[in-house]
Amino acid sequence: MNEWIPVYQATNSLEAHTLKGSLEVSGVTVQLQGEALSGALGELPANAVEVTLLVRAQDLEQARKILESYRRGAGPAWYCRHCGEHNAGSFETCWQCGHESDMTEL
Ligand SMILES: [Zn+2]
Missing domain, CATH: 2.20.28 (Rubrerythrin, domain 2)
Structure with a gap:
């Protein structure tokens, strides 16, 4: 029951971290997959690397709501x-x- 489910594909690391932050303040634990190996948060790579956001099954519904409002440009x-x-x-x-x-x- 500790399964990670992909909910969103960000077009770059910056978007991924923005969304991760929005989800985490709402209590949703997020894992990023596919991020460039540069670990330092201060040095987000400018090049576009697709990053997948993963959440756990119990957070899925809430994560989708938050991401939905993001997609609406909110x-x-x-x-x-x-x-x-x-x-x-x-x-x-x-x-x-x-x-x-x-x-x-x-
Ligand atoms: Zn107020």
């Missing part, structure tokens, strides 16, 4: 600057306090 998840609440990228206002998103990048 952008990454964000934190409310007013109350600090975490919001999915598809929300334009904070679900907690109604403060408008200024789309602060993580």
Whole structure:
């Protein structure tokens, strides 16, 4: 029951890490497959290397929802600057306090 399921194919390492971050703040554990061997996060390779995002079966449904909102162009998840609440990228206002998103990048 520790199976990893591919949910998304990123076109490059930067996109993969952006999505991985969005998923992980929502509690989804992500594994990247196919990434270039350069380990340092500070040196993301500029060349396009396709990276597959893998999640575990129990996180699959949630991961798909998050990725779906990403595909719709909703952008990454964000934190409310007013109350600090975490919001999915598809929300334009904070679900907690109604403060408008200024789309602060993580
Ligand atoms: Zn708020």
